Amino acid sequence: MKPRVGVVTFPGSLDDRDALRAVAVMGGQPVPVWHGDAGIADADAIILPGGFSYGDYLRTGAIARFAPVMTAVREFAEAGGPVLGICNGFQVLCEAGMLPGALIRNRSLSFVCRWVHMRAEGDGGEVLEVPIKHGQGQFVASPDDLAAIEEQGTVAFRYCAPDGSLDERFNPNGSAHGIAGLRNRAGNVLGLMPHPEHAVDPDLGPTGGHHVFQWLLTAAGQRVPA
Amino acid sequence: MKFRFEVVVTLKEGLLDPQGKAILDALPTLGWNGVSEVRVGKHIELVLESDDEATARAEVEEMARRFLANPVIEEFRILPGHGAEP
Numbered sequence: 001m002k003p004r005v006g007v008v009t010f011p012g013s014l015d016d017r018d019a020l021r022a023v024a025v026m027g028g029q030p031v032p033v034w035h036g037d038a039g040i041a042d043a044d045a046i047i048l049p050g051g052f053s054y055g056d057y058l059r060t061g062a063i064a065r066f067a068p069v070m071t072a073v074r075e076f077a078e079a080g081g082p083v084l085g086i087c088n089g090f091q092v093l094c095e096a097g098m099l100p101g102a103l104i105r106n107r108s109l110s111f112v113c114r115w116v117h118m119r120a121e122g123d124g125g126e127v128l129e130v131p132i133k134h135g136q137g138q139f140v141a142s143p144d145d146l147a148a149i150e151e152q153g154t155v156a157f158r159y160c161a162p163d164g165s166l167d168e169r170f171n172p173n174g175s176a177h178g179i180a181g182l183r184n185r186a187g188n189v190l191g192l193m194p195h196p197e198h199a200v201d202p203d204l205g206p207t208g209g210h211h212v213f214q215w216l217l218t219a220a221g222q223r224v225p226a
Numbered sequence: 227m228k229f230r231f232e233v234v235v236t237l238k239e240g241l242l243d244p245q246g247k248a249i250l251d252a253l254p255t256l257g258w259n260g261v262s263e264v265r266v267g268k269h270i271e272l273v274l275e276s277d278d279e280a281t282a283r284a285e286v287e288e289m290a291r292r293f294l295a296n297p298v299i300e301e302f303r304i305l306p307g308h309g310a311e312p
Contacts, residue, residue, distance in 0.1 A: 058268075059296055095296065102298040104237070105244045140241060140299060174242075 002029040003220035006043030008073070008089075010035040010064050014051035015086065015197055022197035023047070026213040028220065035067040045082040045220035046073055048089030050133075050195060060103060060136050061091030070096060082219035083189045084212065087134055090181075090191030099182055099191050100149060101141030107174025111135040116172055118157040118180045118194055119164050120211060127164040128157070128208030130194040132172055137193040139175035139182070146176055156190055157181035188219065228273055228311035229282040235295045235302045236267035270294055279307050 005023040009016045009032060020030035031041050035053075040046055053064035064070070070092075077083045077098060085093040093099045106112060113133040120126045141149065149155060158178040161167045171178045173193070181192025196209030237243045245266040253261050272289070276282035286304055295302040 058294070062293070062296070094298070100298075102296055104241075104299055107242065107244060109244045109248055138244075142298065145298075 001224055002027065003044040003217055003224050004029045004031050004042060005045045005047060005216065005220055006031045006033040006040045007047045007049055008033045008035060008040075008067075008069055009049070010051065010053035010067060012052045012055055013049050013088070015195065016049040016051070018195075019047045019049045019086065019197040022200045022209065022213060023217075025200050026210070026217055028213075028217050033069060035064070035069050037069045038072060040069065040072045040076055043076075043081075043220075044223040045084070045216050046076060047197075047216070048073070048083070048085040048092050049197070050087030050089060053088055053092065056088070056136075059095065061088060061093075061095040064088075064092045065096040074098065077184075077189050080186065080188050081223065082216055084216050085189075085191035086195055086197060087137075087193055090193055091136070093189060093191045098189050099184055100145045101139055101176075101182070103136050103193070104138050104140055105136050106134070106138050106172075112137070112172050114172070115206065116180075116194060117160050117162050117164070117170065118192075118208070119160040119166070120157060121155045122153055125164055126211060127160060127162070128199075128211050129206035130196055130199045130208040132194045134173070134193055137173040137175065139173075139179045139193070141176060149179075149182065150177065152185055154183045154185060154187075155179055155181075156183045157192055157194070190215070227277070228275055229279055230271065230273045230308045230311055231283065231286045232305040233270040233272065233286065233290050233294055233302055234267055234305065235270065235290070235300050236265050238299055238301050241299060273311060279309070283307060 196212035199209035
């Protein structure tokens with residue numbers, strides 16, 4: 001049976017449909033989940049997609065974390081369920097305290113929309129080409145949190161040069177330590193600013209998103225009863 | 227009784243404030259050369275019903291701590307109260 005991957009639609013979500021399609025392209029069963037739902041429809045994995053949930057009023061992701069569905073998402077994550085937050089979804093996970101740190105306005109002050117390279121950390125160092133499109137993607141955390149993140153090795157992806165070397169010139173938003181994506185300590189919650197859901201179909205460009213969806217679907221598959 | 231409060235939320239000291247920096251960089255082009263620091267924050271006004279001002283203030287503090295400001299990146303202060311609203 002295909003793992004069921006729930007994609008939450010908040011008011012203002014933009015990339016929920018691309019995420020649903022990416023799940024199907026990658027071999028999962030896409031399941032739409034509504035922000036007002038009390039449950040997550042027996043999903044084996046959850047995606048919080050990109051966009052501008054609730055207009056991003058107050059702070060990015062600040063209001064989405066109070067959505068009714070988030071109680072179920074939090075319980076699912078605490079029980080070890082795989083949760084992927086993309087762009088606005090990453091911001092929601094940080095606001096909800098499910099990942100450390102926060103995302104603030106890009107160092108350049110400009111919205112950035114282009115393809116970048118990121119390196120999968122602690123995982124053979126695979127270099128992935130993925131698009132970014134955000135105004136508030138600069139990852140920051142307190143010095144203590146940053147030290148803990150590095151010590152625990154929970155950085156999932158760092159912005160890098162095309163050859164995989166770390167170079168501040170290839171940091172598109174000024175993120176601390178070039179962090180593009182981050183896991184929680186248990187490893188089942190992953191947030192990243194780049195958009196893997198826009199990079200899965202070879203007819204449309206690079207397929208750097210496969211790596212992320214393979215992780216999600218593998219983790220989800222382990223939850224499907226045999 | 228109704229009480230009005232003003233909450234000011236700013237980015238933490240030491241954290242780069244890109245909007246403040248943009249304003250700081252623009253000021254000399256208009257002839258103001260003596261400005262050494264600009265910080266941009268949010269100003270939030272709330273009116274709430276409560277028995278007395280101290281209780282209302284405690285509630286606003288709790289709102290600020292849990293929601294209006296993100297303790298990872300921001301700090302807040304509540305301006306002196308205005309007394310009961312007419």
